[in-house]
Amino acid sequence: MIEPKLFYRELDKFFSRIDRMEEPTKLLTSVLEQLVSSFGKDLHIGEGKLFQEQEDWFVLVKDLSSRKKTQTYLSLDSEQQAIKLLLQHGSYIFDNPEVQIVPELKTRNDTTLAGFCVGEEILWVLLFELDPGWERAEIEVSLNIIRSVLNDWMASQSLKDNLTQAAKIQQSLLPRRVPEFSGFQIAARTVPAKLVGGDFYDFFTFDLDLMGLVVGDASGHDLPAALLVRDVVIGLRVGYEKQMKLVHVLENLNRVIYRNRTKGFTSLFLAELEKDGSLFYVNAGHPPPLLILRDNIEKLDVGGTVIGAVPEVRFKRGFAYLNPGEILLLYTDGLVERKGTDEIESGIKLLFRVVHQNKDKTAKEILESVFATLKGKRIIDDTTLVVIKRTEKEN
Numbered sequence: 001m002i003e004p005k006l007f008y009r010e011l012d013k014f015f016s017r018i019d020r021m022e023e024p025t026k027l028l029t030s031v032l033e034q035l036v037s038s039f040g041k042d043l044h045i046g047e048g049k050l051f052q053e054q055e056d057w058f059v060l061v062k063d064l065s066s067r068k069k070t071q072t073y074l075s076l077d078s079e080q081q082a083i084k085l086l087l088q089h090g091s092y093i094f095d096n097p098e099v100q101i102v103p104e105l106k107t108r109n110d111t112t113l114a115g116f117c118v119g120e121e122i123l124w125v126l127l128f129e130l131d132p133g134w135e136r137a138e139i140e141v142s143l144n145i146i147r148s149v150l151n152d153w154m155a156s157q158s159l160k161d162n163l164t165q166a167a168k169i170q171q172s173l174l175p176r177r178v179p180e181f182s183g184f185q186i187a188a189r190t191v192p193a194k195l196v197g198g199d200f201y202d203f204f205t206f207d208l209d210l211m212g213l214v215v216g217d218a219s220g221h222d223l224p225a226a227l228l229v230r231d232v233v234i235g236l237r238v239g240y241e242k243q244m245k246l247v248h249v250l251e252n253l254n255r256v257i258y259r260n261r262t263k264g265f266t267s268l269f270l271a272e273l274e275k276d277g278s279l280f281y282v283n284a285g286h287p288p289p290l291l292i293l294r295d296n297i298e299k300l301d302v303g304g305t306v307i308g309a310v311p312e313v314r315f316k317r318g319f320a321y322l323n324p325g326e327i328l329l330l331y332t333d334g335l336v337e338r339k340g341t342d343e344i345e346s347g348i349k350l351l352f353r354v355v356h357q358n359k360d361k362t363a364k365e366i367l368e369s370v371f372a373t374l375k376g377k378r379i380i381d382d383t384t385l386v387v388i389k390r391t392e393k394e395n
Helices: 004-016 024-043 081-089 103-107 136-173 222-241 246-260 344-357 363-372
Strands: 045-054 057-063 075-077 091-094 112-118 124-130 184-191 199-207 210-218 266-274 278-284 290-292 297-299 318-321 327-331 383-390
Touching: 004 024, 004 136, 024 045, 024 057, 024 124, 024 136, 081 091, 081 112, 091 136, 112 136, 136 199, 136 222, 184 199, 184 363, 199 222, 199 383, 210 222, 210 327, 210 383, 222 246, 222 266, 246 266, 246 278, 290 344, 327 344, 344 363, 363 383
Parallel strands: none
Antiparallel strands: 045 057, 045 124, 057 075, 091 112, 112 124, 184 383, 199 210, 210 266, 266 278, 278 318, 290 297, 290 327, 327 383
């Protein structure tokens, strides 16, 4: 029997030699190779084989045995009792001649198989032949430890893949650049608290005299939030392509999002800005954008509730006007909710102070000044800011 301390020391070395970020087939092939080479002599194991679940079968994808493959090893029926026992227990030693994962071994007494399964959405079976001298306790402990670590690794990799997918979805929905709209300067930025967040913004160009814009915050984080943002942004684009009006666009979008049962909702501010400074908008449960006037603030809060929470909603349309030199700030709550700040109002006052101090600068410089105040502070939620400044004359 292997001395326990020596065994766990060797087990650490075993895991250190495996690249946990490999895709499943390469990862599990490495496990097969390292397990046999590292512990084959002490645990009396050899002839490793890797099977992947495909519909009702486990199909051989890697065979490290030196012996010639037989047809019975090329696939395993997932409905046979031996496989069910393996899946039920996680690992299993097939030392009962009546319960064999390879049927032909029922008539042989010289070969015992042991194996374990890993994975969630797709299952994998690692199977080994046990050589004379093996001990049950050692085999069971070793295979179960390795199985547990592999499941953690694969779950972590699956989560990373989902997050990467969500990040790509989010990036694909954000405008590559802000539009040019004569008489106005525009700057925008979003910073997720994690790899993927629920904040978004978008612009809709109708003609030279009218531009649409939206800033929103979908509930949750990661892939569910990214998918919800995708549905909202696409829904808005489709609504405008059908030349629907502000209120109708949002009421129709709410029905679609609620009917999809995405288990989430989103707040958003949707507006149409005209070349003369007129702004028509609907605020759907979103933190009110701030219109920075000469010495005070106008909050744009007319509208209704969030999108997707109830099947039917009714919205009101609001109106504001931007004079030359005035600045419109559209943001998400992550910008004004900071750790150590008791009230959102404190964050809004700070935002106003920073923008007011830089009001003579360009929209891009104002945006940079705001984000500069956040440096060194822990971001606890996604942070988005869109700055729109009406210039004294047309660009």
